[in-house]
Amino acid sequence: MKRKDIRFILMILFMLFGIIISIQFRSVLDANKDKPSIVYQIESLRDQLNTEKIIGSELREQIDEYIKKEEEYIKSIMNLSNDGLIEEWKNARFIAGLSDVKGNGVVIKINDAANFEEGSIDNYVVHDRDLVMVLNELKKAGAQAISINNERILSTTEIICAGPTVRINKNRYAVPFEIKAIGNPKKLYEAIVNSPIAMGFKDYGKVFEVREAKNIVIPKFSGDINNLVKGLEVVE
Amino acid sequence: MSISRNLSITLICLILGIMLSWQYKSIHNNKKVASNQTGTLYTLQEELLSEKTKNENLRARNQELEQQVSKYINAEGNNKKIEESLREEILRCRTLAGLNDVVGPGVEVIIDDGEYNSVTDNYLLVLINEIRASEAQAISMNGERIVAMSEIKMTNDKISPRIIVVNGRQMQAPFVIKAIADPDKLNNSLNMLEGIVDRFRDFYGLEITIKKMDKIEIPKVNDDGSVLKYNLLDPV
Numbered sequence: 090m091k092r093k094d095i096r097f098i099l100m101i102l103f104m105l106f107g108i109i110i111s112i113q114f115r116s117v118l119d120a121n122k123d124k125p126s127i128v129y130q131i132e133s134l135r136d137q138l139n140t141e142k143i144i145g146s147e148l149r150e151q152i153d154e155y156i157k158k159e160e161e162y163i164k165s166i167m168n169l170s171n172d173g174l175i176e177e178w179k180n181a182r183f184i185a186g187l188s189d190v191k192g193n194g195v196v197i198k199i200n201d202a203a204n205f206e207e208g209s210i211d212n213y214v215v216h217d218r219d220l221v222m223v224l225n226e227l228k229k230a231g232a233q234a235i236s237i238n239n240e241r242i243l244s245t246t247e248i249i250c251a252g253p254t255v256r257i258n259k260n261r262y263a264v265p266f267e268i269k270a271i272g273n274p275k276k277l278y279e280a281i282v283n284s285p286i287a288m289g290f291k292d293y294g295k296v297f298e299v300r301e302a303k304n305i306v307i308p309k310f311s312g313d314i315n316n317l318v319k320g321l322e323v324v325e
Numbered sequence: 326m327s328i329s330r331n332l333s334i335t336l337i338c339l340i341l342g343i344m345l346s347w348q349y350k351s352i353h354n355n356k357k358v359a360s361n362q363t364g365t366l367y368t369l370q371e372e373l374l375s376e377k378t379k380n381e382n383l384r385a386r387n388q389e390l391e392q393q394v395s396k397y398i399n400a401e402g403n404n405k406k407i408e409e410s411l412r413e414e415i416l417r418c419r420t421l422a423g424l425n426d427v428v429g430p431g432v433e434v435i436i437d438d439g440e441y442n443s444v445t446d447n448y449l450l451v452l453i454n455e456i457r458a459s460e461a462q463a464i465s466m467n468g469e470r471i472v473a474m475s476e477i478k479m480t481n482d483k484i485s486p487r488i489i490v491v492n493g494r495q496m497q498a499p500f501v502i503k504a505i506a507d508p509d510k511l512n513n514s515l516n517m518l519e520g521i522v523d524r525f526r527d528f529y530g531l532e533i534t535i536k537k538m539d540k541i542e543i544p545k546v547n548d549d550g551s552v553l554k555y556n557l558l559d560p561v
């Protein structure tokens with residue numbers, strides 16, 4: 090009787106052992122199967138990303154170079170008598186948002202909430218309309234130049250959700266967002282901190298940090314302009 | 326005999342238990358690591374894509390500038406031609422900034438208070454953003470050109486009719502928004518299923534009509550210094 094008992098118990102124990110070992114084996118196998126390829130993919134994506142970033146900064150340099158070249162060239166072939174026209178050209182670029190500008194203002198950092206609590210996940214992430222509303226608050230408070238993640242805001246700039254990213258000037262950006270605005274720092278700060286949109290961010294624990302800043306640099310728009318005006322016929 | 330047997334079985338069970346919990350933890354860990362890696366992979370893919378679009382747009386800008394520069398170089402010696410090109414560029418910049426009256430094909434959107442709901446600043450912001458997303462090149466609202474720093478400000482929250490201020494000018498519903506863009510494209514994107522027209526009409530109870538037009542005239546922004554301000558911006 091007792092012998093049988095032991096055998097029975099042992100049998101169950103060994104069965105359990107067997108199951109555990111097989112689960113273990115499979116888990117390790119799975120992990121090993123996925124790991125090298127994912128790690129490899131991540132590695133190669135990082136490489137590609139770095140390359141693209143380097144290409145991007147080279148392209149930006151090239152743009153600056155072209156603008157400089159154009160200016161120098163025009164200056165060299167035109168007489169000094171026509172300096173006014175060159176000034177006018179520079180001024181037009183400045184007004185249109187096609188040159189870098191510097192000034193005092195505010196910097197706003199925006200991000201999704203770190204923790205999702207109850208309710209819809211929609212409440213905890215940053216949406217295109219949030220950004221539109223923040224920008225409108227800044228404009229109401231007299232901002233003179235604004236950028237989101239260094240993308241200059243123009244008269245044609247859209248801010249629209251495209252999957253997990255937001256499309257701005259046809260470029261795609263993901264959180265976190267950094268909004269820079271030049272204007273009267275105090276006025277901008279007060280307006281933005283007391284705005285309903287800032288309250289909305291705080292209610293759901295979304296990141297919304299505002300600080301006054303000096304000598305903010307807002308870069309120029311660096312997409313092609315022809316696409317933005319080619320459908321317009323100017324009326325004299 | 327019976328004691329030692331019990332002891333050994335207890336021991337085995339104990340070891341088994343420890344192994345089991347350890348095992349569970351390890352599997353759990355493996356899964357977590359794997360999902361983390363998938364997350365990173367996904368983010369990296371997104372980032373790479375956005376970086377690539379950015380570079381494409383930078384390339385387009387470079388090409389544009391290259392053409393401009395070569396235009397000047399080709400016109401060498403012909404000062405008149407150079408001046409002409411320069412004036413053309415100034416015109417393009419000023420058009421982008423909203424400083425010229427323009428005409429072109431587009432769409433006229435009229436949005437008005439419904440029976441139970443009235444048009445607020447946020448509805449207008451969303452609508453204009455949507456129009457921009459369809460690559461509109463010039464937009465006006467009740468005759469006021471919408472430029473980069475145009476605000477949409479609601480001055481009264483409760484009373485109807487609501488008063489909206491754009492570029493410092495007060496206006497009331499109905500709001501006539503004119504946009505120069507590809508009429509079909511703009512019309513389609515506003516009218517798509519569950520698009521902005523559906524939402525405004527069915528969910529928010531507003532009146533909204535859209536009319537495609539072959540020729541729309543959009544006035545320039547008021548250039549007396551009340552709307553466009555640059556006194557706080559320094560060129561870099």
